[in-house]
Amino acid sequence: xxxxxxxxxxxxxxxxxxxxxxxxxxxxxxxxxxxxxxxxxxxxxxxxxxxxxxxxxxxxxxxxxxxxxxxxxxxxxxxxxxxxxxxxxxxxxxxxxxxxxxxxxxxxxxxxxxx
Amino acid sequence: xxxxxxxxxxxxxxxxxxxxxxxxxxxxxxxxxxxxxxxxxxxxxxxxxxxxxxxxxxxxxxxxxxxxxxxxxxxxxxxxxxxxxxxxxxxxxxxxxxxxxxxxxxxxxxxxxxxx
Numbered sequence: 001x002x003x004x005x006x007x008x009x010x011x012x013x014x015x016x017x018x019x020x021x022x023x024x025x026x027x028x029x030x031x032x033x034x035x036x037x038x039x040x041x042x043x044x045x046x047x048x049x050x051x052x053x054x055x056x057x058x059x060x061x062x063x064x065x066x067x068x069x070x071x072x073x074x075x076x077x078x079x080x081x082x083x084x085x086x087x088x089x090x091x092x093x094x095x096x097x098x099x100x101x102x103x104x105x106x107x108x109x110x111x112x113x114x115x
Numbered sequence: 116x117x118x119x120x121x122x123x124x125x126x127x128x129x130x131x132x133x134x135x136x137x138x139x140x141x142x143x144x145x146x147x148x149x150x151x152x153x154x155x156x157x158x159x160x161x162x163x164x165x166x167x168x169x170x171x172x173x174x175x176x177x178x179x180x181x182x183x184x185x186x187x188x189x190x191x192x193x194x195x196x197x198x199x200x201x202x203x204x205x206x207x208x209x210x211x212x213x214x215x216x217x218x219x220x221x222x223x224x225x226x227x228x229x230x231x
Contacts, residue, residue: 004157031215031216032215032216032217032218032219034219036222042224042225043203043205043222043223043224043225044158044205044222045222046219046221049217049219051216051217088158092216092218095163095171099170099213100146100163100165100170100171100212100213100218101212101213101214101215101216101218102148102160102163102171102212102218103218103220104160105157105158106157107155107156107157108157
């Protein structure tokens with residue numbers, strides 16, 4: 001069973017701090033990694049994608065990938081109360097039955113940013 | 116507006132009812148998906164359609180029956196469901212599920228299903 005693991009949290013940080021969210025995965029062959037944000041009662045929305053080792057920055061968000069350690073993380077700088085949500089890590093894993101590369105999701109980490 | 120539209124947004128049905136969920140994508144994608152999200156569980160892949168052909172069925176019970184008439188429309192027909200099937204059902208689409216790198220999926224707003 002190919003898995004994606006996340007700490008369910010909640011992770012609580014003060015406003016203005018850096019929030020660090022972590023994810024590990026089991027399939028060494030994975031090539032595509034994604035972070036989604038899901039507000040309570042809403043559907044997941046894509047925040048970041050990353051395909052190469054290293055850092056990728058987009059505004060206040062930085063995704064970090066280390067394929068050797070099978071580890072992907074998301075840093076949120078200058079955290080705001082509006083960032084309070086569940087953050088889902090997704091890893092594209094090959095499904096042998098149909099040859100497709102489909103996102104497998106972790107359980108998500110709940111982030112609370114308090115004023 | 117996500118580019119993937121789902122109806123109805125909320126559905127309450129009895130265990131003997133037959134109902135359908137509908138999904139339409141306006142992104143020009145070739146693949147469509149059904150995911151199930153239950154409380155305290157990760158998102159579960161149910162079905163994948165690529166160019167309107169089903170390529171994945173993740174051991175889903177036959178009381179869930181998908182239909183994909185073309186690359187823009189996807190249905191999930193429901194019959195004789197159980198209370199434990201109550202969940203958020205998410206439709207998604209992507210450009211190319213056979214791409215080794217970069218198959219990014221985009222979700223609709225979801226259909227909240229309650230089985231009573």
